[in-house]
Amino acid sequence: MPWTKILIEQQEPGFDEHAGQDVRKLTFPQALREAMDQALDRDERVFVMGQGVDDPMGMFGTTLDLHKKYGGQRVFDTPLSENGLTGVAVGAAIAGARPVYVHNRPDFLLLAMDQIVNHASKWSFMFGGHVNCPLVIRAVIGRGWGSAAQHSQSLHGLFMHIPGLKLVMPSTAYDAKGLLITSIADDNPVIFIEHRWLYKHESHVPEELYSIPFGKGIVRRQGKDATVVGISYMVIEALRAAEKLAEDGYEIEVIDLRTLKPLDEEIVLQSVEKTGRLVIADTDWVTGGAGAEIAAMVAQKGFNHIKAPIKRVGWPDVPIPASYVLENAFYPGAEDIINAVRRIAK
Amino acid sequence: MTDHSGIPTEILLKLYVIISKIRRVELRIESLYHEDEMKTPVHLCLGQEAISAGVCATLQTDDYVFSNHRSHGHYIAKGGDLPAMIAELYCKETGCSRGRGGSMHLVDTSVGLLGSSSIVGGGIPLAVGAALASVLRGDGRVTVVFFGDGASEEGVLYESMNFAALKKLPVVFVCENNFYSVCSHQTARQANNDISMRPRAFEMPSSRVDGVDVIDVFRKTMDAVNRTRSGKGPSFLECRAYRWRGHAGAGDNLKSQYRKLDEWDQWMTRDPLQEYEKALVAGNILTEKKKKQITETIDKEIDEAFSFAQASPLPNEKEVTKYLYS
Numbered sequence A: 001m002p003w004t005k006i007l008i009e010q011q012e013p014g015f016d017e018h019a020g021q022d023v024r025k026l027t028f029p030q031a032l033r034e035a036m037d038q039a040l041d042r043d044e045r046v047f048v049m050g051q052g053v054d055d056p057m058g059m060f061g062t063t064l065d066l067h068k069k070y071g072g073q074r075v076f077d078t079p080l081s082e083n084g085l086t087g088v089a090v091g092a093a094i095a096g097a098r099p100v101y102v103h104n105r106p107d108f109l110l111l112a113m114d115q116i117v118n119h120a121s122k123w124s125f126m127f128g129g130h131v132n133c134p135l136v137i138r139a140v141i142g143r144g145w146g147s148a149a150q151h152s153q154s155l156h157g158l159f160m161h162i163p164g165l166k167l168v169m170p171s172t173a174y175d176a177k178g179l180l181i182t183s184i185a186d187d188n189p190v191i192f193i194e195h196r197w198l199y200k201h202e203s204h205v206p207e208e209l210y211s212i213p214f215g216k217g218i219v220r221r222q223g224k225d226a227t228v229v230g231i232s233y234m235v236i237e238a239l240r241a242a243e244k245l246a247e248d249g250y251e252i253e254v255i256d257l258r259t260l261k262p263l264d265e266e267i268v269l270q271s272v273e274k275t276g277r278l279v280i281a282d283t284d285w286v287t288g289g290a291g292a293e294i295a296a297m298v299a300q301k302g303f304n305h306i307k308a309p310i311k312r313v314g315w316p317d318v319p320i321p322a323s324y325v326l327e328n329a330f331y332p333g334a335e336d337i338i339n340a341v342r343r344i345a346k
Numbered sequence B: 001m002t003d004h005s006g007i008p009t010e011i012l013l014k015l016y017v018i019i020s021k022i023r024r025v026e027l028r029i030e031s032l033y034h035e036d037e038m039k040t041p042v043h044l045c046l047g048q049e050a051i052s053a054g055v056c057a058t059l060q061t062d063d064y065v066f067s068n069h070r071s072h073g074h075y076i077a078k079g080g081d082l083p084a085m086i087a088e089l090y091c092k093e094t095g096c097s098r099g100r101g102g103s104m105h106l107v108d109t110s111v112g113l114l115g116s117s118s119i120v121g122g123g124i125p126l127a128v129g130a131a132l133a134s135v136l137r138g139d140g141r142v143t144v145v146f147f148g149d150g151a152s153e154e155g156v157l158y159e160s161m162n163f164a165a166l167k168k169l170p171v172v173f174v175c176e177n178n179f180y181s182v183c184s185h186q187t188a189r190q191a192n193n194d195i196s197m198r199p200r201a202f203e204m205p206s207s208r209v210d211g212v213d214v215i216d217v218f219r220k221t222m223d224a225v226n227r228t229r230s231g232k233g234p235s236f237l238e239c240r241a242y243r244w245r246g247h248a249g250a251g252d253n254l255k256s257q258y259r260k261l262d263e264w265d266q267w268m269t270r271d272p273l274q275e276y277e278k279a280l281v282a283g284n285i286l287t288e289k290k291k292k293q294i295t296e297t298i299d300k301e302i303d304e305a306f307s308f309a310q311a312s313p314l315p316n317e318k319e320v321t322k323y324l325y326s
């Protein structure tokens, strides 16, 4: 698809955690593919399904040629039947398999909400823990090139609302691999949401199998003047903002939550205790979103630390527009984070 | 090619104009796409033009149509305003969706096109709902919904067909079977590739249509539309034609990696425009002179539409939240 190629070229690779160092580096999709490969290799219960997972594009490269290695029984294309097939995946998980169901876009998960919310998320609890549902659902947020209202949504705010799900949103290639491994190994339904604009990001990814624990955020940059909590791609924008603000003498602490459910409350509270100021940058609508939950948590548990109003940077209350001028106006970036910080920092 | 006798010359020529127009618009879009000025994913309907043309020629202006991501042909055939369509591809304020929708979300309410959903299958129940509204109002309208073979895998199609059949609603389901969903062949996704068989479970009349043959499309749709307009309930048409290009964008760079090449060769012997042109020339309905005249008129219209689109203003970035509510 030529337009996707153009889109990728427009993406900025972001930051390099190991600039100049002689370490093995993979891009975000390569890291995901390696995680899938190793999981399939190690655990016979794992299988991969999704529209086009075995096609020449291989889900943006993340499943490329895995069917050749593991066969069409464990890596297979699906009909366009998101709700039904999610139910199939849930059923397989309940019966002891470990499905990874891959989707092009979170938008399509809306068709599967019944199986995700009414079934997968509740199966353990509803039956007193007698059964579990080790399922991973991956989806990739789109952005730009007129992807528009039905092909650019994140929707993690909806999933964060639902008890019984886990919600993972990596922002580096290293995390993508480690968190996907943790997701596949987890005994619960995990929603794993990626961002297309992170796909060019490269970072050090060890070859061996490793996992990153859920509920552990990471400080991506140390600072004392304000905390910026980033979600998914907005971590990159937050780092960019921090770099710019450093020129004016602000020391910004940037936190990457990595998983929203479970949420690493401690890392946020500790940072806010130090800085007294908080900006939350999200790739989703602000209203009723993940940022609201984090802000409420800080207001409840870190009220004494807060020295200025908490700011949220995210989408305005409107569907995603197609036209690039409107896209530019719609999507917040480093500039918006900088403005938010300036309004509350000393 | 099906015999066209009995169809008025005026309609035969109109069908020719519409197929040619869709063909030439799509080729123009494709030839300019590399300029990166149409910043929207385009899903070209080259090879499938006869379906849009044949179906929409049976409809009245105020009959409703719902479309999908591959919407250009539907829009043009229903009589949508061409400059506004091209302006939408150029992301301009003068676009049919005022630059908010892009190529996958065309609309022209003045000709009954009530919208296009890029969620596969999403438009199907909407069409049933529009037909329900028509019945409640007694306005005599018919609604047509276009969707692909991929959409026939969505449960919502069967829920919609059941309800439409139950209530005898004036809706015609038009499935454009081009054998692919992105790079996945129909046989990799469906247990039985005879889509036209499925509506019979709801006792809904259903036919297989040669989607390359505009006369076959026209005649079978006409039967379905007449039937449903007279209150006898919905019908289903599985129109088979081939997607000539990749799923989205210009060309088809992965062709050799996912197409069955004998299938490709077979379908390449069939061109909806050329087959029809030959039949019309043989029937003395189309002359070389007339053909040239039609082509020139269309090209002029296309030139003007692109000029209009290119010269049009972009949306005002301060109006991001406009149109959220009515």
Ligand SMILES: Cc1ncc(C[n+]2csc(CCOP(=O)(O)OP(=O)(O)O)c2C)c(N)n1
Residues within 6 Å of the ligand: A051, A080, A082, A104, A108, A111, B069, B070, B118, B119, B120, B121, B147, B148, B149, B150, B151, B152, B178, B180, B181, B182, B243, B247
């Ligand atoms: C519910 C949903 N699932 C998946 C997609 C991604 N997608 C967009 S178009 C398309 C192919 C649909 O195939 P088909 O219905 O046959 O239409 P065609 O593209 O062949 O015209 C897919 C899978 C989507 N937009 N919506």
Ligand SMILES: [Mg+2]
Residues within 6 Å of the ligand: B148, B149, B150, B176, B177, B178, B179, B180, B181, B182
């Ligand atoms: Mg198709």
